[in-house]
Amino acid sequence: MNRHSIVTKIFFPFVLTTIMFAVVLLGVVPDRQAKILTANTENELFSIAKTIALTVNIALEKENLEALAEFNTFLKNDAHISVAGIFVENGDSFELLAAFPSEVESELAAGVDPIKFLVARAPFKTSNLCSGQPKQDTFI
């Protein structure tokens, strides 16, 4: 092979560079984008979980369920959220208090598969719902 030929000087570097770009575009970029998308979705879910926790806290402390009803409408209209639940701490375990939608209550009570679902959790405390065990958690 002639090291000074035009093929050696231009074509091979061009092919090599193209292959490197292809590897980056096909392998690294989608992987990073998937991670960024997952992180963004998890952040969004966490924000929603925190809002639910706050809403439940207001519902229990202030005895006002209006905000919770508004939030139910939001959940119904948001196609990204498949399941939401309110869990009450019961000793070392958690007991399902309420589920959205109500049809998934038994499945949610059995546990959420973290491989199938992205799960966000926001704990909250109330002074009056649980006697002796005031800590509760919300998962989405």
Place this chain on the structure above:
Amino acid sequence: MLKYSIWLIVLLSGTAWAEKLTSTEPANLILVANINDTIAPDELDVQAIIRGDQGNWSNGDPILLVLPGREAEIYEQVSRGAFGESGMMMQKRWLKLVFSGRGNPPRYADSEKEMIDFVLNTPGSAAVIRAQHHQDLTQLLVKAI
């Protein structure tokens, strides 16, 4: 003076204790509703209304239920008498219904008077109160529980 003060404290404590006992005693309860006269009392399914299974009146209007809040004297009486459970459980039940979208959010009132005033002034509303107020509420639909 000290002797009288002690007696006064003992007396007030006794009164407070007696009031607490009264508030948990079983009471005859009634459902009062501010709805038009096209609905007969016999048509009302009281249990379905107060348990959130029925969210609308037979004419399609939403039922605005008023329940006693924690501060209300009849909190435990109503929850035990109408729901057969504690006040805390009653609140959990309604939180569950509203969160899952199966029930209209009820309003919590701090006193029986507040509940009655709300029902008197709000068409489509209903409340569970003690039967002793029955005579004063002739303009409302009344049904025993």
